Amino acid sequence: MKKTILSIFIAAFAVTAYAQESIWADHLDISPIINEDCSATFRIKAPEAENVILVGDLAKEGNITLEKGEDGIWSWSSAPLETGIYSYLFVVDGVRTIDPDNTYVLRDVRSEFNFFIVERPGEKCPFVSGDVPHGDLAFRWYDCEGTGNERRLTVYTPAEYRKDKGRRFPVLYLLHGMGGDEEAWISLGRAVQILDNMIASGKAEPMIVVMPNGDPAWDAAPGNGDNGNHKPSFQGPCGDEKAFIDSFGEIVSFIDSNYRTIRKSSGRAIAGLSAGGGQTMRISKKFNRTFDYVGLFSASVKDFDGGEGFAEQFGEDPELYFIAIGKDDFLYQENVSLRKFLDEKGYRYEYMETEGGHTWANWRNYLTVFIGKIF
């Protein structure tokens, strides 16, 4: 039997020559190991290496060097960890390497890294939704006249949507940042799990969440429409960002005509992170009777269009204008300026300031807080 399994493995991979030795035989059982005290033990087999470093969430104070064992396996154990989600990768003799024994890999812009989850006894990680009703996910294409192409977007519908087919639901439009795409919020942002949990616990209304691709230079995340030439970068959103913003009404129309939505401003929210926060500011001004709830997460709001358009938007106060940012965020000062402007004009907003900077840890947090306040 073992031989059969091995044969399948070798053939399925089509990396025949090296497969047996490096891919199958070398697989450690589980990595990292979460110990009983919730510490994590990292291991990588690299008998020839001179130096192995761990980078990521646990290495914020500096690089962590693993220790080499006699079996050629390098290892390091952390202190006991809090419930949460953690990122990491190895650097083996200067070469970035994802953990070959960890199934869980994410891409951020152009780079892959591993993640793992810790759940302390009796606690539940808000980014895991194993035991609550699951929402569904769709990747859909819509014709966008404004940008002149078919574009891909992601739609989350809550479990209630498929269970109660007579009911209509409010919609949150949720935008990614530079170098991101329509998959960023569901992979890096754990939006599905956050929504599933918040809705199941009654802390958020069941809602549809629409995550468009906000970079007009591309129609979709890498690997979908393209032929391998998509190299995401921090230069984006490239292309004609104005075309994306000006045509945002097309997305709202597409969703309203394909889903059981509440088709008025009290049933619509929009939020975005970083560049997507800037887009949120602009879109919510341009379509100023479309969204009653607006969220700016670590938003890029440089000079905020000289204040143009705010008078119309705040003429009839939005139900919620929410601004969140971390103290160490490099966009902090831009947000100070925006708030100063809003204060001077007497435009009402809600402000949340956290520790940390321009990170997914903060954006997951802001999303959690924001969806608890809307609808």
Added chain:
Amino acid sequence: MKKTILSIFIAAFAVTAYAQESIWADHLDISPIINEDCSATFRIKAPEAENVILVGDLAKEGNITLEKGEDGIWSWSSAPLETGIYSYLFVVDGVRTIDPDNTYVLRDVRSEFNFFIVERPGEKCPFVSGDVPHGDLAFRWYDCEGTGNERRLTVYTPAEYRKDKGRRFPVLYLLHGMGGDEEAWISLGRAVQILDNMIASGKAEPMIVVMPNGDPAWDAAPGNGDNGNHKPSFQGPCGDEKAFIDSFGEIVSFIDSNYRTIRKSSGRAIAGLSAGGGQTMRISKKFNRTFDYVGLFSASVKDFDGGEGFAEQFGEDPELYFIAIGKDDFLYQENVSLRKFLDEKGYRYEYMETEGGHTWANWRNYLTVFIGKIF
């Protein structure tokens, strides 16, 4: 500006200490480079390495050793390549490493590898669907009484489905192999692109494709319902495979009540690869008036249940009973035995024998041929 971009990058990754040097600054522009003659040049920066090997589709005759340049970048160029999709990864001093400069990464069971696409001038790769109408994709949960949990499945709906809302469509149920899940056919199998292209060129009927998770030990692909403890393996399908097979009618009911389907056997096909081919054989016997079209791709059909159930299934010949396998497949002999049995009984089937073995290259090919024959 450059400094700002860099700051975003460092913060977003939360791999602060090492990020600047190893992740951002070290990114080569594009990898691999597809040259004008359609050869591919592979590069990886590893100044301290002693040995760098390329494995994958181009290294079938043995490992390929890269050459070290004075800049610490190892490189190797292939001969001109045919139009197609290619897999690879590096082994740096014995450690498996995905290409840190290639955005395109896939997981097969527990291991990640890179891929790239070649399109020769004037040719179109059948696994790229950039210029044809795109089908939509949904990940949905259904209540499965047979296995006692909510389970996730993937649904492809063709572009025609969203454009013609009065029309009903046939359904192909498409099953994965051992260690796979509901995402295997869309990632490794390029099913979306194959369907988009075949439908756009009129070579296949517009159809819905349903890709369930056929491993009852799990409810979904890693990272969805679980808390990080899902370690796919070639031991699967583990759990109660019989429960999955016996309850397959629940999937058909779920699809028929949620999509505009053609609700009779002439509007249904089922196919699967390897272990999923064995499931296909069993499901199409058990539900023997449900599917008019059956496809066994490199199917695991050991002792084919001693022949039980075939008489009922072939009592009224299926429109198509399609068996495909590669000459080098380790399951070849099992399929010889099955065909001998079918021949002796006079049960009609169609047979396709190809070069190669138990590979996704073959399964993508078999799917392409099969969908051209059904509905």
